[in-house]
Amino acid sequence: MRIKLTVSYDGTDFCGWQKQKNGVSVQETLETALKTLTGENIKVTGSGRTDAGVHAAEQIAHFDTDSTIPPEKFCKALNCILPDAVKVIKSEKADENFNAVKSAKVKTYAYRIYISDVILPLKERFAARVSYRPDVKKMEKVAKEIVGTHDFKCFSATGGSVKTTVRTVYSIDILPNGNDIEILVSGNGFLYNTVRIIAGTLIAAGCDKLSEKDVAAAFLSQNRKLLGKTMPAKGLCLKNVKYE
């Protein structure tokens, strides 16, 4: 039986979603809990990897099991075993064809910043600090240039091994709220570090350090240096993944 999980995590103390030799991953934490629960060696497949320190409100994953535990009961049963930093929000029976990676249609990430001269201990865990207030109108202008289907290679860290670097960003919404700004980015998929570079590029644009012309030039030349810096992991959160 295939089970679909909706999982939330505070990524601060994890080495990321994917199992690694050094450090505890979210995947391993879930697989260890499933082993305790079912006795089976179960592989959990997430919709995508999130990097070390990146959070998730609703990550989607699937796994196969021979267990007779009713699908919807996995949520409560796993939560009894899991640490507070990783919890299952929902468990349900999935179609045998459902694949958390391949069936994913739209992923939405939130990048959160706060504007402050000093580090604010109550914001620092889930947002990145910015000293100057970026101009939201200028951010939106550059966001328009990024939305669409492009070769996002310039918006990615080297080291990824993917067949194609063409992706579609469906929308970017910039939501200011007092000294906080949330940047919502939706797309059919993202390369390594893309959302963090989009956030850095929008912030740089908002502080007059680059313009939509630089982004257009970056897409043409694939020159990473024309774009903003890669923002820290802690401000990034996988908000949700849509299927069907």
Place this chain on the structure above:
Amino acid sequence: MRIKLTVSYDGTDFCGWQKQKNGVSVQETLETALKTLTGENIKVTGSGRTDAGVHAAEQIAHFDTDSTIPPEKFCKALNCILPDAVKVIKSEKADENFNAVKSAKVKTYAYRIYISDVILPLKERFAARVSYRPDVKKMEKVAKEIVGTHDFKCFSATGGSVKTTVRTVYSIDILPNGNDIEILVSGNGFLYNTVRIIAGTLIAAGCDKLSEKDVAAAFLSQNRKLLGKTMPAKGLCLKNVKYE
């Protein structure tokens, strides 16, 4: 010279504001940083103690120093030494008569809850989980009964040693926002655990477990058992302290 500090902290990993033998306190963290900075053994006085796990957006403290560091420079200098969990938001010269405890006029605490069947890792650090959605109107009815000048002994944990247990609560505001509720409580001072018991009482009222009559009876009889439970420390945050 007397210096006034505005301090923010994530209380999760501290044993509270006050210096203690077991565990690291916020006070000790600040005093150690001041020793590093000035070479002096400085005692930092906070507007009040916050318990283990309680956060502060703007705690106020004062200290005396012979240092020639300009008052407003203490902020940046201390922040270079302090861990991310405690930061100084502002430092300024204070009148020699200013006393963070005795001069305090109004303290405002925020108690935050979130409504969810499961623990949400992204909310759990700064809020307490409640399974049922409390009725805000019923919470407000009971809040009105608490506002005013009363003997708050029934709204406190035993063990405090204060001259009088009479306090004035100036206002209680209940601010729902989706699945989050923020309860703001302002008063001239609070006994040990009072805000956490006020929060527990309001939540119990919102879930039909008690009414304004129980609160009136508790004030008359001073029977702690008529009130709601003491909510966890993590949902509590000292928002600000007002002087003069």
